[in-house]
Amino acid sequence: MSTPNLQHLGQRETLRDRVREALRAAIISGELEPGVVYSAPTLGARFGVSPTPVREAMLDLVKEGLVVAQPNKGFRITEVSEQDLDNLAAVRLLIEPPTVRTCVPVIPEADFPALRELAQAIVDAVERGDLVGYIRADHVFHLTVLGYSDNRHLVDVVSDLRNQTRLLGLSPLLHSGRLGHSAAEHHALMDLIEARDAAAAEELMRRHIAHVRGLWAGGTEDAP
Known part of the structure; x- marks a missing residue:
């Protein structure tokens, strides 16, 4: 690492x-x-x-x-309890997937290449074995997408929720090679954004957050 x-x-x-x-x-x-x-x-x-x-x-x-x-x-x-992690994931599920759905139709096509670069930065960090870089690149990508909601307060809330999360399962995922598959989900999300498939993008975000609370946090696949 x-x-x-x-x-x-x-x-x-x-x-x-x-x-x-x-x-x-x-x-x-x-x-x-x-x-x-x-x-x-x-x-x-x-x-x-x-x-x-x-x-x-x-x-x-x-x-x-x-x-x-x-x-x-x-x-x-600071230690974070399992209940705290459950609560953080629950709030994120209320906010992020529907917000992504509203953002998909309004993201300018001209911005697609820059968003692709942000998605690739996540993949690159995994290939380097750089978990810190992964977290940072993932944070930037998601908040950039949510920024198209034109709601600064919402973005600030999500940023804080993400900062309070713990992803203690990332290291095992990295060493098993499975984190690369998760990193590729960001390109899958970009595919849906470019296709203007808002409903599918929303559903992908729901699965993505489930990964965060589940495997990525050292739990199980179907958490929370």
């Missing part, structure tokens, strides 16, 4: 922003384990940066509830 190159995570972002996004993705993917305390120097060495931007980024994540500061020790990764 490769550590992300922070230089490639966004040229317009500050180092603190890039570190925060990398840490958030590492938490969601389970690379940073729930309940474990990590020091800023240790994480700085892991991500190839000094401890200062790590501390600053972790303080941002404290506000989001992803980590808890441990005085003189570092930061403990």
Whole structure:
């Protein structure tokens, strides 16, 4: 499993922003384990940066509830209960599939190539064995699609729900090769978007979120 190159995570972002996004993705993917305390120097060495931007980024994540500061020790990764994960998935199911359905007819054809590139970035991350990159690329793709709803508040809510999710089953899926099939679902969604098949796109999103709560979170295929 490769550590992300922070230089490639966004040229317009500050180092603190890039570190925060990398840490958030590492938490969601389970690379940073729930309940474990990590020091800023240790994480700085892991991500190839000094401890200062790590501390600053972790303080941002404290506000989001992803980590808890441990005085003189570092930061403990917040644990999320199975009930919490069920609830997060339930809310996402209420919001994302119908929103995708409304977005499909209004996405400009001229935007299809850029969306394809975002979908391919997810596949590329899997091929590199980069779970942090996968989480980040997946986040960008889905929020970009939902952005065509022209509802900033909805996108913000979904972003927060996704950030609170834990996908602890991703590493086994990566090593088994099955994560590649899941990554390819994003191209399948693009096929439906380009075909303007809103109903099928909505149904695909329902299955996609079921994967998130099920296999991707270390559960079973038919969860939640």
